[in-house]
Amino acid sequence: MCLGIPGQIIEISDAENLCGIVNVAGVKREINLHCVVDAEHPVATCLGVWVLIHVGFAMSRIDEAEAVRTLQLLTELGEMQQEFEAMQRSEK
Amino acid sequence: MSVDAKPLPQEGVRRRHGQLRDTRITLSHGGGGKAMRDLIDDVFVGGFDNALLASLDDQARIPLAELAAGGDRLAFTTDSYVVDPLFFPGADIGALAVNGTVNDLAVGGARPLFLSCSVILEEGLEVATLRRVVRSMKAAAAVAGVAVVTGDTKVVPRGSADKLFINTAGIGVIRAGLELDPGAVRAGDVILVNGLLGDHGAAVLNARGDLALESDIASDCQALSGLIDTLLEACPTVRCLRDATRGGVATVLNEFALACGLCLHIDEHALPIREEVKGLCEILGLDPLYLANEGKLVAVVPADGAETALAAMRSHPAGREAVRIGTVHATPQATVVMGTLFGGERIVDMLVGEQLPRIC
Amino acid sequence: MKYVDEFRDPDKARALLQAIEGLVADIEICRRRPLQIMEVCGGHTHSIFRYGLEALLPEAIEFVHGPGCPVCVLPMGRVDDSLVLAEHPGVIFTTFGDAMRVPGSKKSLLQAKAEGADVRMVYSPLDALGIAKANPGKEVVFFALGFETTMPSTAMTVLQAERERVANFSVFCNHITIIPTIKAILDSPELTLDGFLGPGHVSMVIGTAPYRFICRHYRKPLVVAGFEPLDILQSIWMLLRQLVEGRCEVENQYRRVVADAGNDPALRAVQEVFELREFFEWRGLGSIDHSGVRIRDAYAAFDAERRFSVPNLEIADPNSCQCGEVLKGMIKPRQCKVFGRACTPETPLGALMVSSEGACAAYYNYAGVQLGKVGGQRSEPARGRARDRS
Incomplete structure (x- = not known):
């Protein structure tokens, strides 16, 4: 739609x-x-x-600042995931 | 009368030089009398300017020996051209009528040689328009190395046709021993295209004007015969070729998939599509894979010939932007699958009908 | 393309997908059955299929494709009415391309055009108004379709026609509203939905407040979602976080476009020109109270229904259709008796096969390898279509 x-x-x-x-x-x-x-x-x-x-x-x-914020959040999520994985790897 | 008995007239020599003074086509130009003769003489014979046509016989006569020297089979094709508008950025109905038929011959592995040109004119058409179209046909024929050697003209009452329709039939000779067949495609083969996709469809849609869109997109209308020469020379193991006209690349891929019963798997990342064409498609909700092309082919080649084929295509002006768009897999059978930009997969099916702009 | 390509970045998707998988493990429901998330809007359905998102998401998440395709849900009777208008002598009938192939009881607009009706496709209602101005000797009727997103454009075109005193322009109004329809679905007793992706472009007009009742009264979370693949994944992630954290709210993922208050000039134009109908008929769902609008008396001159006599017949959906059950998430398109057999995009019987945004048409056209996923188990890769056609 x-x-x-x-x-x-x-x-x-x-x-x-x-x-x-x-x-x-x-x-x-x-x-x-x-x-x-x-x-x-x-x-x-x-x-x-x-x-x-x-x-x-x-x-x-279109709110440029909001678009940047959304993408920023996704980038941070990616970094968090990477750290989390690194942590998991080091625990093993 | 055989060709031997009657020496062909010299290039440029005409039996009689009729001149057309009218500015618009009337029914009398199709009436078989002097008006028609003037039209044919002045616009077509003058415009195409070759000896076979200038003889104005009811048929062009071509020595078999001349044909047989080029290969072992005759390729014969026909196509009708109806496009609105007649002229659009990058090409016009005339160039389309020549290149379309030349390409239909060339993708079968034939060297195109001779074309017919049959026109249906709507009463009231401006003669200048017709002259412009014929000039464009002549120029396209010269580039493609073919001659327009026979033709026909009909005039229909105003409203019975839309300005100008052209039918061209063409013959060419297929290189001895060459067998291009989508049925021969095997798993592991590589799928190539010779450049940017969707330009023609987008250009015509744009030029029609009723969507009030403006852009610099031009039709990709071009002859593919030279490119195919170069390609087959470098990579004689090409499995099959097809020009991606109406229905676009998606339709050709589906035809290939049905013929070989395998999965043609393409990669959305690899599809060469101009930004403007993408923009137009986003606005109108269209899929560029289904947009028409008039100078693009899909080639399937064995994996070990892919690099050579790609390099050969890129060495030719009609293939500068050639790329690999996918590979052939064994399953799912008889299906075209696209790996999406996003890492997912989806089926690319045949369209039910024409793609229509949508708002939803 | 700015604001498009960034939201199609597969690298960012990877992190989201991992985060989603992590959340799924923490959701109690997922241990018993797949989560059912309804994307209300056909635009989302289209994106989900276009990018193959179902295959990327964990099996524990199932999409229920909602009623948000205005072309699909248009009842056959209204299509027949449009054909009567289109075949009226002296009428130029203008429509979005979407409606051209929708079957009426006997034919479609495309077929009526072939039979001689002057049917023209337009990109905008303003283009239809332009055709009216260019053809003063003809009556130009615009086939107005769509949810709240499209309503303002029709309203503003009517207002402009009045300002410019264009006497030969009218609108065949089939605009519908999404909220009463969501409510009708939520009232269905068989329903097992766990949350909603809210329609992003409807929301840019109406704002986010109208969805609050879904959380308050029905205890279902909703995230207003954009249409690019990252938007959809992020919205699912937000929805799952609500479930894990035990929240139930209206959230807005599509902030770059949707203001919580909606769009005031658009709402004012809609208010000025349209009023709610008591009820409107939906293909597949039946009659729903207050789910459509009509043109107010003040603008009666621009109402094609009053200007021409339209038969306004009710035509029942074919019995064999199970669109209603698909819309409520009770069955998947492929479980419908007629899917891919009597009902195909070439010969659609049901609402959801009619337009490319309909769930069934999307299954049929795009559904692929990923759609081995029916009823929560992944089967042999197969096409989403019934193979008996070939």
Whole structure:
């Protein structure tokens, strides 16, 4: 359900109607930015922002810090696993 | 009248130089009269510019001895080309009509020699469009080393066809003793492709415009006959070859798996796919393995010939990005399995129908 | 691709898988039977098969493929209604590609197109609106499908059509809501689910609060999950940790995309244009209260159901189908009587064979070596399809 993919807003094509161009791995398309624009985030701040795209609409701003945190956690988990294994090996 | 009795006209010499002044095709261009003669003379004979065609007989006559010198069997194939739009980044319907048929001959181990060109034109087609297509066919034929030696033209009323359809049949001669057969594939064999996958399908989808996507993806349309020459020269033990057109690499692999009853096991890591094509596929929910190619082949070679075959392919311009994508296993039988990027495995089956863009 | 490739990194998966195996050993239930985790969303089903995740996970973990494929669960009667609209003279019928092959009682949209109906595939409802503007002499109907993820785009397109006074555009609304459906599944007495992977993209619209009742009233943990393979594995790991630690909460693995509060402009547009239906019919699950939306009276001009007369017939699912049981995790697709025999992707009988996201279609197309895993025991590698076809 609900194919959504990340893309970066590279141009505001129609500020009045909240439309912008996104780039997904070199493929470009005009999308609607309504869902990622509010009083705190005016349309002008959208440039360069990564969004999650679904059926021609930007549905969510992707939170870089959260993405980094998720990956960081996985890296740490990997290190913990390695230490754990090393411990087990030395016990044997 | 035999070929011997009538000396062939010199290259470039024409019986009569009809000129087409109309800007659009009308029904009279298919009526058999002077208008049709002008169209054929000016656009096709002029465009293809070869002696066999210029004689304007109802058939091209080819000396058997000339054919027999090149091998021991005749390869004969036909294909029809319908594409919307007619022109798209990287190629057009004309180049497609030549290379498609050339490749169908070449993957059977034949050296392609002669093509026919039969066109069905929709009333109202711009003559300039047709000229552009014929120019492109001529250029593609020159690269592939084939000649368009016979043809036919029909015009149908507006709405009865979409602008322009082309059928090309081709003949070529198969190298003596060469037997390419997917039934001969054995466990342990290696699976190769000659370059990036899915470019043609992605380029056409993009060029159609109704998805409003923009990218620099261009069709990979090219003749494979030169590459196959080089490959067979270096590695005569190649088991089989097939060009991965409609249905993509996945379909060819499934055809091979059915023919040999073995498991064609590919590695997702190894699949050469352009970033833009991946992006387009992610957006539209498509699988690049099923996207059409027009200049890509899948080769299965014995393991001990794999490195030689790969090096030979890479030495040819049509195979610069050739890579090994998998190996043949004994089980599961008659199945294509892909080792995923993620270390899992999944079946790659034939498609039910055309791949459609999806949102779910 | 940024935000995609990093989450497909097999090296990171290894650590997660080891951690998952460690947790499984500590879960009491796993000593008696496999854990049953429902991925609600068809997108997760697709990823699980695409990356072969079942084979990587311990046998003690079983996926129950949920109802979250809006194309699959569309009842035959609604497909027939769409065909009536598509074959209406003067109508250009626009749809996502997903719906093209879904069978009605007599044919699909693809077949109707072959018979002369003007059916066009679009990527976005805005493209359908564009077609309406470009063809003022025609009536353009958009076949609106999907859960809460897709609802805002339809709502915003309707609002734009009103703003621009596009008079020849309307929507055949089949949007459905996931929460009442999860509740219906949870109310089923035969159920043995141990936890849920929550639908990531629905959640980016509705937020995480609407799932709380699942923990409170049904005592099942839920982790809102992203769609890349690492997202899914991490979500399972989070779910198992809840089980080991005796917690039962709504957690959010997909923080980079899903805000706990959801998306306000999207929710406002949905609220403005749509209202809940008393009930909506689901293929495989039957009628579920408040599980669909319709267009409010204020936007009646854009409602194809009011603009054209649609027969609105109810057509029962074929008797032989066991989709309902598969959806509730009572049986695996391959245990269904008609799977791979009467019901195949070429000739789907049941909801779950209809779209590539349906559990049965995924089993049929992708299921491979790994799917020797049925009923908790690993058997000889076999294709997920019935071999009697060949």
